[in-house]
Amino acid sequence: MKLAVIVLTHNEEQHIEACIRSAAFADEILVIDDMSTDRTAELAQSLGARVVTHPLAGDFAGQRNFALSQTDADWVLYVDADERVNEGTEAELRRIMAADARAVYEIKRINIVFGQRMYYGGHHPDYIRRFFPRDAAHWTGLVHERTASELPVRRMGGSFLHYTYESWEQYLRKFNLYTTLMAERRYTEGQHTSFLKILFDPPFAFFRFYVIQRGFLDGRLGFIMAMCHGFYTMIKYVKLAVLWQMHGAESTAAGERAKNDD
Structure with missing residues (x-):
């Protein structure tokens, strides 16, 4: 079973290295870059990621769906550039893949706002659907896009850190x-x-x-x-x-x- 970590980017040179390093366990790291004008693509490639340039045009679901067409991996994990995969998550991902437990999986995301970890309010830790078999789901919605699939939704172990706002x-x-x-x-x-x-x-x-x-x-x-x-x-x-x-x-x-x- 092959795992691809997919990262969408646009001028993310301040985040992309830490993001990719946190997901270095993946069989493939695929970066879909929205015409960045900084060093995002260069830095990603230097860390072994495969970079495909594709304009976003305001359609986040379309960009995520395009990414699905660019890999032959069995399972995909979406990680935003300002997110980091926490330790212990890889073992849970591999366990699910080894069992071929086909579902759309929610993973806990811990939000960091202006350097402060948030526990409550609208930035309390949330669960996001980011891990699933490549051939079993797609994305819908222009903004705040979401997954659509006939598979059941399950909650997995592991977590992301999300550095949502820094300035x-x-x-x-x-x-x-x-x-x-x-x-x-x-x-x-x-x-x-x-x-x-x-x-x-x-x-x-x-x-x-x-x-x-x-x-x-x-x-x-x-x-x-x-x-x-x-x-x-x-x-x-x-x-x-x-x-x-x-x-x-x-x-x-x-x-x-x-x-x-x-």
Whole structure:
């Protein structure tokens, strides 16, 4: 049984070496690089990874599915560039493969935010579906992509460390990208928003993050990230409203042009 670790990258020179070293046990490390302009590809190749350049074009599921077509491994494990495979995980992966226990496996991810390990709130340790037989699953969704498979979902041992945010510049870049992608996805699906959602959903998002999920136990950073999550919720709805507003203006303009033509 052959295991491939798949890493999607875009300008990840600060992370890629540590990521690949943590997954050095794999039979193959495949890096799908989104036209990086830094040394990501060079560093990955120097550590023995096979690098395939492929533009992301905003479609994360499409990029992950493309990766599946680039390997002949029996099983695949997806690891993001800002993640590290913890010790002990390899033994669990090999045990599952040796038993041919075909399923989609969830693995625990421990989130590190601005250097602080998070235990509660929206960044509490979560379980992500990243390990499965190559021929038995695919990815769906423009953003916050997820696996689709007829296999059962099981939880495995082992864990990842996820260095999710290291600077506010990085956080704000991701904030802008993901709020835009979420708005576009909802718009494509025909979903609307309203002023009431813009007014009430953000404070509830903060309350869920900070109180229900006990983000307050993560101290000052728990409060800050809960506030940011509320703002994120507001901005994605604002961007969605703007998309519908622009669509309405374009429809009106098209109607006026049609009238003038008549």
